Amino acid sequence: MTPRPSPFRFRELLAAAVLLAPAAALAQACCTGASALAPARLTLHEDALVGVQLSPAALVGSWDGARAFVPSPAGATELRLQEVLVGSIRFLSRGQATAAVPFLETYRRLGGLGEFGGGFGDVVLSGRWDFVQAGESARIPGLAAVLGVQFPTGRPPESAHLPLGTDTTGAGSFQFSAGFAVEQSWAHWFATGTALLTQATPRKVGSITELLGLQVTVIGAAGYAFDTEAALAVTVAYTDSGDAWLNGAVAKGSGRARTTLGVSGALPLSEDWRLQGSLTTDVPAPFLGRNEPTNVGLTLMIVRSWT
Amino acid sequence: MLASAHHGPLRCSLARRLALVAGLVAACAPASSQPDAGFPADPLTTVTSQSGSLTLAVRTSPQPPSRGVLAVQLTVTDASGPVDGLTITVTPWMPDHGHGASVQPQVSAQGSGVYLVTDVYLAMPGQWELRLGLDGTTHDTATITLQIP
Amino acid sequence: MMTMPAVLLALSLAAGPELPTTPFAASDGKAYVLKDTLAASRFTVLVFFAHTCPIMRAHDARVIALAQKYAEKGVRVLLVDSEADATAERAAKDAAERHYPFPILVDADGALAHALGVRFATTAVVLEAGGKVRYRGGIDADKQRLRPESPFYLADALDAVLAGGSPKESETKALGCVLRFK
Numbered sequence: 001m002t003p004r005p006s007p008f009r010f011r012e013l014l015a016a017a018v019l020l021a022p023a024a025a026l027a028q029a030c031c032t033g034a035s036a037l038a039p040a041r042l043t044l045h046e047d048a049l050v051g052v053q054l055s056p057a058a059l060v061g062s063w064d065g066a067r068a069f070v071p072s073p074a075g076a077t078e079l080r081l082q083e084v085l086v087g088s089i090r091f092l093s094r095g096q097a098t099a100a101v102p103f104l105e106t107y108r109r110l111g112g113l114g115e116f117g118g119g120f121g122d123v124v125l126s127g128r129w130d131f132v133q134a135g136e137s138a139r140i141p142g143l144a145a146v147l148g149v150q151f152p153t154g155r156p157p158e159s160a161h162l163p164l165g166t167d168t169t170g171a172g173s174f175q176f177s178a179g180f181a182v183e184q185s186w187a188h189w190f191a192t193g194t195a196l197l198t199q200a201t202p203r204k205v206g207s208i209t210e211l212l213g214l215q216v217t218v219i220g221a222a223g224y225a226f227d228t229e230a231a232l233a234v235t236v237a238y239t240d241s242g243d244a245w246l247n248g249a250v251a252k253g254s255g256r257a258r259t260t261l262g263v264s265g266a267l268p269l270s271e272d273w274r275l276q277g278s279l280t281t282d283v284p285a286p287f288l289g290r291n292e293p294t295n296v297g298l299t300l301m302i303v304r305s306w307t
Numbered sequence: 308m309l310a311s312a313h314h315g316p317l318r319c320s321l322a323r324r325l326a327l328v329a330g331l332v333a334a335c336a337p338a339s340s341q342p343d344a345g346f347p348a349d350p351l352t353t354v355t356s357q358s359g360s361l362t363l364a365v366r367t368s369p370q371p372p373s374r375g376v377l378a379v380q381l382t383v384t385d386a387s388g389p390v391d392g393l394t395i396t397v398t399p400w401m402p403d404h405g406h407g408a409s410v411q412p413q414v415s416a417q418g419s420g421v422y423l424v425t426d427v428y429l430a431m432p433g434q435w436e437l438r439l440g441l442d443g444t445t446h447d448t449a450t451i452t453l454q455i456p
Numbered sequence: 457m458m459t460m461p462a463v464l465l466a467l468s469l470a471a472g473p474e475l476p477t478t479p480f481a482a483s484d485g486k487a488y489v490l491k492d493t494l495a496a497s498r499f500t501v502l503v504f505f506a507h508t509c510p511i512m513r514a515h516d517a518r519v520i521a522l523a524q525k526y527a528e529k530g531v532r533v534l535l536v537d538s539e540a541d542a543t544a545e546r547a548a549k550d551a552a553e554r555h556y557p558f559p560i561l562v563d564a565d566g567a568l569a570h571a572l573g574v575r576f577a578t579t580a581v582v583l584e585a586g587g588k589v590r591y592r593g594g595i596d597a598d599k600q601r602l603r604p605e606s607p608f609y610l611a612d613a614l615d616a617v618l619a620g621g622s623p624k625e626s627e628t629k630a631l632g633c634v635l636r637f638k
Contacts, residue, residue: 045576045599045631062432062456065403070432070456076374108430110375135634136575138540160409163376164430172406187508203405206398208438210405244402251402254434271601291403293432307599307631 040086040276040303041128042096049305053084057297060282063289065253071284077109082121086301094131100124104154106166117166121154126177134183134190142183146196150175158205174201179217188226190233194219202245213242213255221264235262235278259288276301346370346380356441356449361385363439365451372453374432379412379424379451383441389420396440397424403433412437429455475587476567480536482559483547488534490568495585498530499617501610503595504569505535505560506577507542507550509633514600515578516554522595522611523558529618535560538569540638566637578632580610582617590617593628 040051059078061071072078081104088098105118126148134142154170161167179196198215216239223233240257243250262280269275282294346366353364364382379397383390393416399408410428417423429435437451479487494500503519506512523533537547537560547560563569572581572592582591591613596606613623 044634045629059432064454065434072432073373073456110430111373113375133575133634135636138636138638157406157409163410163426163428165409165428166430168409200405205400205407208398208400208407210402212405244405246402254403256403271599291433307597307629 040088040098040100040301042088042090042305044133045307046090046305047307048089049087049303051086051301051303053082053086053299053301055082055084055297055299056080057082057295060294060296061284062293063258063291065291067257067287067290069284069286069289069294075109075111077107079107081105081118086303094133095127095129097125097127100126102154102169104169106168108164108166110164113164115162115164115166117160117162117164117168119155119167119169122170122175123151123153125149125151128181135185142181144181144183146177146179146181146194148177150177156203171200172205173203173212175199176201188224189222190225191222192220207247209247210251211245213244215239215241215256223264231266233264235264235280236260237262253291255290256292257288257290258292258294259283271307272305274303274305276303346378350382351453352451354449354451356447358445358447360445361390361441361447361449363449363451367453372429372455374430374455375428377427377429379427379437380417381422381424381439383420383422390444391416391418391420393422393441393443393445395422395424395442397427398438398440399427399429400436400438401431401433402436404431429453432456473571473587473589475571476563478567480561480563480568481544481547482561483544483551483556484559485544485548486559488559488561491587493532493534494583494587497532498585499532499590499614500583500585501526501531501533501614502561502568502572502581502583503533503535504574504577504579504581504630504632504635505537505550506539506633506635507537507546509577511599511632512577513554514598514602515595515632516556518595518602518608520555520557522614525611526614526618529614531614531618533558536563536568537561538563538566538574539636540564540566541636564638566635569635569637574630575635576630576632577635579630582610582613582623584617591623591626593625594630597628597631599631 040049042049057080059072061069064070083103085101086098088096090096101123102121103118104121107116126146128144128146130142130144132140132143136142150171152170152172152174155168156170156172157165157168175198177196177198179194181192181194183190183192196217198217200212202209202211217237219235219237221233221235223231225231237260240255242255243252244254245251260280260282262278264278267275277300279298281296282289284294346368347370350364350366351370353362355362362384366380368378381395383393395414397412397414399412408428410426412424412427415423432455435453435455437453439449439451441447441449475490477489477491479489482488519533535556535558542562542564544562547562551560572589574581578595579593580595581589583589591610593609595610596608598606609625609628616623
C-alpha cells in the first residue's frame with residue numbers, strides 16, 4: 001500500500017491555533033490571565049507573519065466561590081468583540097517574538113440599562129525559544145520555552161467612563177507569564193501540552209492595594225492532520241490561581257479557576273496565507289471553576305507569512 | 308479615548324458605532340437609571356464595623372442584588388441607637404479580580420440612622436465588596452459582601 | 457543530535473567536512489563509501505530525503521529532471537535518508553514507487569546529515585570530488601506548491617560551479633520537513 005504523505009506542518013499550524021482557544025475564552029478585559037501566550041506562532045521556515053484576529057464572545061454565567069455554576073439571570077446580556085493585530089518575527093533560527101495589539105468592544109444589557117463601549121486594550125509582547133523542534137527527534141518531543149508580558153495600555157475598570165464599565169479594556173497592571181510547551185507527532189496525529197505561570201503586579205486604587213494570586217495554566221491538545229491539508233484539534237485548558245493579598249492580608253477564598261474546552265482548526269489558503277480558528281466554551285458545570293465568569297467564544301484569524 | 312453617555316434610551320449614530328469598532332471612540336450609553344428604591348423589610352445582611360461599635364443593617368434594591376445598578380440602604384446603629392451625622396464613603400471592589408467599578412456611589416443621609424447609597428453599579432458577576440469609610444463622630448470602616456449572579 | 461554552531465559549521469564546510477567513512481547501504485542493494493563515490497564524479501549532489509515529507513514528494517519530478525539534465529555534465533545525484541527509521545528495504549520500496557533513477561543512501565544514525573549540518577528534508581548539498589562543499593540549501597524557493605518562476609537555487613549553483621566559478625548564493629533555505637533523527 002502506498003504510504004500517504006503526512007502533512008506535517010499543519011501540526012504546527014494547529015499548535016498555533018490551539019493556543020488561541022483558551023486565550024479567547026479568558027476574555028474579560030479587566031481580568032486577563034494567560035493572554036500573554038503568543039496568539040500567532042511562526043511555523044517551520046517562516047521568518048515573519050502578520051495577522052488579524054477576530055474574537056466574539058458571550059458571557060453565559062459564572063462560577064461562585066463554592067465552585068457552583070450560576071447562570072446569567074434573565075435579562076442580563078454581555079457580548080464582547082475583540083480584534084487583535086498580531087506580528088511575529090524569527091530570530092536566531094530557533095527563537096520568535098510576537099506583538100499583539102488588541103481592540104475591544106463590549107455590549108451589556110442589565111435590567112433596563114444598555115451600554116456599548118470599547119477601546120484600545122493591553123498590548124502583549126511574547127517570545128518563544130524552541131530547544132527541540134517538534135519532529136526533530138524520534139525520542140525527545142519538541143520542547144520550547146515561552147515568555148510573555150502584558151502591558152497596562154488599556155483602560156482599567158476604575159478609569160472607565162461608562163457606568164456599566166463597557167469601555168473597560170485593560171487589567172490595570174503588568175502581567176508576566178513564563179512556561180514551557182511540548183509537542184510530539186505520530187504520522188497524522190499530534191499532541192501538545194503547555195504549562196504557564198502568570199503573575200500580575202500589585203494594583204493600588206485609592207486606599208486599596210491588591211496583589212492577585214499566582215496563576216497556573218495548563219493546556220492540552222490533540223489533533224489530526226488530513227491529507228487535504230486541513231487539520232483539527234480538541235483542546236482543554238485549566239487555570240487556577242491562589243488567593244489574592246488585599247491591603248497586606250490574604251483575601252481567603254479569592255482564588256480563581258476555570259476549565260475551557262475548545263475545537264481548533266487550521267487551513268492553509270496558499271503558501272503564504274492561512275486561516276486559523278477555534279470555538280471555545282468554559283465548561284458551565286460545578287467544580288470546574290471558581291470566582292470566574294463563564295464565556296462561549298469564537299476566534300478567527302487570517303495570517304500572512306513570509307518565508 | 309473619548310467616552311460619552313446619552314440620557315434616555317440607547318441612542319448611537321451609525322458613525323459613532325463604526326468609530327467605536329475602529330477603537331476610536333469608547334461608547335454609547337444611557338445615563339444612570341436608578342432602581343425604584345423600595346427596600347424590603349428584612350435586611351439582606353447585617354455587618355459590624357471594624358471597631359465593633361457600629362452595626363449596619365443592609366438592604367438592597369433589588370433584593371437579592373443582581374447585576375446592574377443597585378440602591379443600598381444602610382441602617383447604622385450603635386449601643387445607644389441610630390447613628391446620624393456620619394460621612395460615609397463607599398468603594399465597590401472585586402477582591403477575586405483586583406478591581407473596582409467605574410462609578411463612585413453617592414451617599415445621602417435620610418435621618419434616624421438611615422443612609423441611602425445610590426449609583427452602585429456592579430456589572431460583573433461574582434463576589435463584590437462594598438468597602439465603607441465611616442467618618443464623623445467616629446472613624447471606622449466596614450465591608451459588605453455581595454454575591455452578584 | 458545537536459548541530460554545531462553555525463559559524464563553526466560554515467568554517468568546517470568551507471574547509472571540507474569530515475565525512476563518515478563507513479559504507480552506506482542503499483536502495484539499489486549496493487554499499488556506498490562516500491569518499492570513493494565523490495571521487496567518481498565531477499560534482500555530487502546529495503539531496504536529503506524524508507519518507508513522509510509532502511514537500512519532498514512535491515519535488516520528486518524536479519530532482520529527477522535535474523539528475524537527468526546534469527548527468528551528462530559529470531554531476532551525480534544521490535538521495536540520503538537520515539531519519540531514525542530509515543532502512544534499505546524501505547528505501548528500495550520508495551525508490552521503486554517514486555521511479556527514482558538514483559539510489560537512496562541509508563544514513564539511519566544521521567552521521568552524514570550532522571556532518572553536513574543538515575536538518576531539513578529537500579536540503580541539497582553540492583560537493584566537489586574532494587569533498588569540499590560548494591552549495592548547501594534548497595532545491596528552489598517552493599514548498600508544496602511549485603511555481604515556474606521560483607528561483608532554482610540548486611540548478612543555478614550547479615551551473616556556476618560547472619563553469620568554474622562559485623554560486624551566487626552558496627547557502628539558501630531548504631523548506632522541507634524537519635528530519636527526525638535518533
